[in-house]
Amino acid sequence: MVGGAVRRQSTTLGLIFAIAMLLNFGWEMAQGYLYHMPGNKLPSWLHCLRASAWDAFATVAIIGTAMLFFRRRDSNRPSIAQYTCIAVMGTAVGISIELIATHVLHRWSYAPGMPLFPVLQVAALPALQMLILPMATFAVATTIARRLRQPSLPLTILVIALAFIGCRAEPLRRWMSCRLMFTSNSTYCSALEGGIR
Numbered sequence: 001m002v003g004g005a006v007r008r009q010s011t012t013l014g015l016i017f018a019i020a021m022l023l024n025f026g027w028e029m030a031q032g033y034l035y036h037m038p039g040n041k042l043p044s045w046l047h048c049l050r051a052s053a054w055d056a057f058a059t060v061a062i063i064g065t066a067m068l069f070f071r072r073r074d075s076n077r078p079s080i081a082q083y084t085c086i087a088v089m090g091t092a093v094g095i096s097i098e099l100i101a102t103h104v105l106h107r108w109s110y111a112p113g114m115p116l117f118p119v120l121q122v123a124a125l126p127a128l129q130m131l132i133l134p135m136a137t138f139a140v141a142t143t144i145a146r147r148l149r150q151p152s153l154p155l156t157i158l159v160i161a162l163a164f165i166g167c168r169a170e171p172l173r174r175w176m177s178c179r180l181m182f183t184s185n186s187t188y189c190s191a192l193e194g195g196i197r
Contacts, residue, residue, distance in 0.1 A: 020059035020137040025052040034114040059134045094130030098122035
């Protein structure tokens, strides 16, 4: 019985990782043009895929912590306390990563269009990313788990495969950059949309 519970939790965490990777990949591709990455020679889709993997690991750690500290008899029915924990931890993680990467390690900088927190001088979008997407991931994963009782490994693999297929969609990235991030550079968007067509 204990072994079955452990297997269910492991499979659920695997599903959380897959969903988080898919959602974060879309976000990373959409906001990619707002970053300057000196010395980065990777194609944009591959760089975003790598960043999405780290985001997914962070999401699993955040959700796993919330599930551990705020346990429920039915783990597939999240509580307000779990969502609150995920929101607070996610925001803290997002801001911390940006502070360390930009002010300590100097791994990247921001383009003029990136909205910043005035005092900290770190990007607001990554903080929103780690606020919104872990909660969305948790909601989707627990909904799937309730419907299927036990998420299957093939489903988890399917979600990861969709993320990989999507990561090659460069025209989609261009469209998302203009439409979802509300850039004010109309010339930039027109040029990109011309490339899509």
